[in-house]
Amino acid sequence: MSFLDSLAAGLSLVGNIESFLALFIGVAVGVIGGAIPGMSATMAVALTLPFTFAMQPITGILLLLGVYKGGIFGGSIPAILIKTPGTPASSATILDGYPMAEKGEAGRALGMALWASCTADVISNLSLILFAGWLASFALSFGPPEFFTLILFSLTIIAGVSGDSLLRGALSALLGLLLATIGLDLVYGTNRFTFGDPNMMGGLNFIAVLIGLFAIPEILAMVWHPTAHVGKARSLGKNWVSFADYRRSFKSIVRGSFIGVFLGSIPGIGAAPSAFLSYSEARRTSKNKENFGKGEIEGVAASEAGNNGVAGATLIPLLALGVPGDVITAIIIGAFMIHGLQPGPMMFILNVDIIYGLFIGLIVSSAFLFLIGSVAIRGFKYVADIPKRILIPAVLVLCIYGVFAVNNNIFDVGVMFVMGWVGYLMVRYHIPAAPFLIAFILGPLLEDNFRQSMLMSGSDPLILVRGPITWFFWSLTVLTVVAIIRAGVRAVKGGALTSGNLEN
Amino acid sequence: MTERQVQLRLGTGALIAALFLTLYAIPAWVSSPSNVGNVILSPLFWPYALAGFTGLTGLGLVFSGMRMAPDGAPLDGPDEDAKAAWMRLAGMAVIMGVTMFLLPRLGMVLTSMLVFAASAFLVRTRHPVTALICAVIIPLVLYAFFAHVAGVAIPQGNYLRLP
Incomplete structure (x- = not known):
């Protein structure tokens, strides 16, 4: 199929009101969800997922992608207006966004955040379109040993960079892998941790685990401290962003977008580090570096470009390799599975219409983001006024309905509650939840590819180093582990040195 | 800690x-x-x-x-009124347990109404009337969507049969 044929197939799939409406609603829900302090883009995507069950696959996935894109931008609104990032990715935006709001320039900061976000979004989407197909064609030659090493590498980097500590990340990933063993054995069909209960034989429901891990802990955190996330919104002020502001910050926006694309395409790194790296690079190279941190518009532009540049790029490993790039794409992979689709290189052959339909939808989503973002900036005070103590019960009820709807099974609601407490404990003990969820998704794939490799080779482990692709992934895994351990050792030594100096 | x-x-x-x-x-x-x-x-x-x-x-x-040094700085800030917070958490655990008990008996709509109201009052909402109105409306709206749009067989329970 030529490029034009694929494009036409994609267009025929999404060229209807239903798809664009889903995308529009998705972006709107995402912006609102991201803008509500205490919610997050992850939670918004997770809570929207059950609503996609009755939709066509492409419509449902576009809805979720819209929520994802909108959510990342939406987080910048409370970051600038009330100094509370709506999503962790917007933390860097506070550094200059809030000082601008204090100076009465919140409207200008938000306008720049929107322009930078949309520019980065376009660059990120184009990168996805350029690289995903190429990577998928390369991945077509992968066999079970190559996939095993790829997934192992992905898990290593996700566990290593998702939290403050490699060991806590590794523990989180191991818990996810252990939980994924529940159910019937993949090869022999024998019971593993099912306790004879038929509800457990298919393994734990992914949506129940996901919502349990990401929505319920937020509810419990609000129950613990119901008055958190309360802040006074600053007014927008009279100044608005000008084209001259945009032109002055353009270099930082483009640089930040590419930083986002690069970091987003590596599984596990996510938007927050990208935003901070983009911000620090902008500060390092800017003529106004002394203004950074005091209300410099270029700082807002750089951090927003950094976090939005990630959004399209995280879909590169998802679509091309079937490996989620971050937690939100892990949720989106669940949506693919529910609709009977398996992301990965074969999808570029079997479902090329869906792939190109998604590409078209993503390009359109940038325009929707611009439209909806402009309105949302002015309407934030209504969102900020939603009483959190009404929102908590509403989210809880929505979780119950959504999880039940997956399999029409009350057991899944119980799984969600249990996972919610597990997730809350993880929060209290500073264990990152992302490695847990991604390992839970990748666990069966990892085991399956390992055992298939062993079956292929007659249990000879040398098959796992059979060619350049496996060597490449093994080398990356080793390099990642060494780099993370070195960084950890340096941090411990640095900490010891600092405390020593303080004592002296 | x-x-x-x-x-x-x-x-x-x-x-x-x-x-x-x-x-x-x-x-x-x-x-x-x-x-x-x-x-x-x-x-x-x-x-x-x-x-x-x-x-x-x-x-x-x-x-x-x-x-690590035994006298490191705590990772979390101090909790204000931790006893009340623990009580609220325990209350939420009870709500979740009761939800599992009531779902097959009262059905999802009635149970959700009770869960909504109970959790809103657990976190001491400052809008009790709004909370009660939402406790009735939100489960009904969700029922209408999931039962009639998504085609999910929402459990009805022994006391209330919705169309």
Whole structure:
């Protein structure tokens, strides 16, 4: 199929009101969800997922992608207006966004955040379109040993960079892998941790685990401290962003977008580090570096470009390799599975219409983001006024309905509650939840590819180093582990040195 | 909790979990056919491997925790009125437990109404009337969507039959 044929197939799939409406609603829900302090883009995507069950696959996935894109931008609104990032990715935006709001320039900061976000979004989407197909064609030659090493590498980097500590990340990933063993054995069909209960034989429901891990802990955190996330919104002020502001910050926006694309395409790194790296690079190279941190518009532009540049790029490993790039794409992979689709290189052959339909939808989503973002900036005070103590019960009820709807099974609601407490404990003990969820998704794939490799080779482990692709992934895994351990050792030594100096 | 306490507690927990898995859980709750020729292909291999890695991670956590200064700064800020917060958390646990009990008996709509109202009052909402109105409307709207648009068979319970 030529490029034009694929494009036409994609267009025929999404060229209807239903798809664009889903995308529009998705972006709107995402912006609102991201803008509500205490919610997050992850939670918004997770809570929207059950609503996609009755939709066509492409419509449902576009809805979720819209929520994802909108959510990342939406987080910048409370970051600038009330100094509370709506999503962790917007933390860097506070550094200059809030000082601008204090100076009465919140409207200008938000306008720049929107322009930078949309520019980065376009660059990120184009990168996805350029690289995903190429990577998928390369991945077509992968066999079970190559996939095993790829997934192992992905898990290593996700566990290593998702939290403050490699060991806590590794523990989180191991818990996810252990939980994924529940159910019937993949090869022999024998019971593993099912306790004879038929509800457990298919393994734990992914949506129940996901919502349990990401929505319920937020509810419990609000129950613990119901008055958190309360802040006074600053007014927008009279100044608005000008084209001259945009032109002055353009270099930082483009640089930040590419930083986002690069970091987003590596599984596990996510938007927050990208935003901070983009911000620090902008500060390092800017003529106004002394203004950074005091209300410099270029700082807002750089951090927003950094976090939005990630959004399209995280879909590169998802679509091309079937490996989620971050937690939100892990949720989106669940949506693919529910609709009977398996992301990965074969999808570029079997479902090329869906792939190109998604590409078209993503390009359109940038325009929707611009439209909806402009309105949302002015309407934030209504969102900020939603009483959190009404929102908590509403989210809880929505979780119950959504999880039940997956399999029409009350057991899944119980799984969600249990996972919610597990997730809350993880929060209290500073264990990152992302490695847990991604390992839970990748666990069966990892085991399956390992055992298939062993079956292929007659249990000879040398098959796992059979060619350049496996060597490449093994080398990356080793390099990642060494780099993370070195960084950890340096941090411990640095900490010891600092405390020593303080004592002296 | 300081960083050291977190590492030590997690490490100890991971070691206990690894021992429990290896000595009791896997032999008792994972079954394997007797004719599996190679240990690597056995359904037991993967859980044992993961239990082993959990143990190693636990050792790593304990070791790194022991190397940290005992008087480190707490990772979290001080909690205001922790006793009330614990009570609210316990209340939420009760609500969740009762939800599981009531769902098959009262149905999802009535149970959700009760859950909504109970959790809104648990967090001491300043808008009790709004909370009660939302407690009735939101479960009904969700029922209408899931039952009539998504085609999900929402449990109706023994007392209330909705169209």
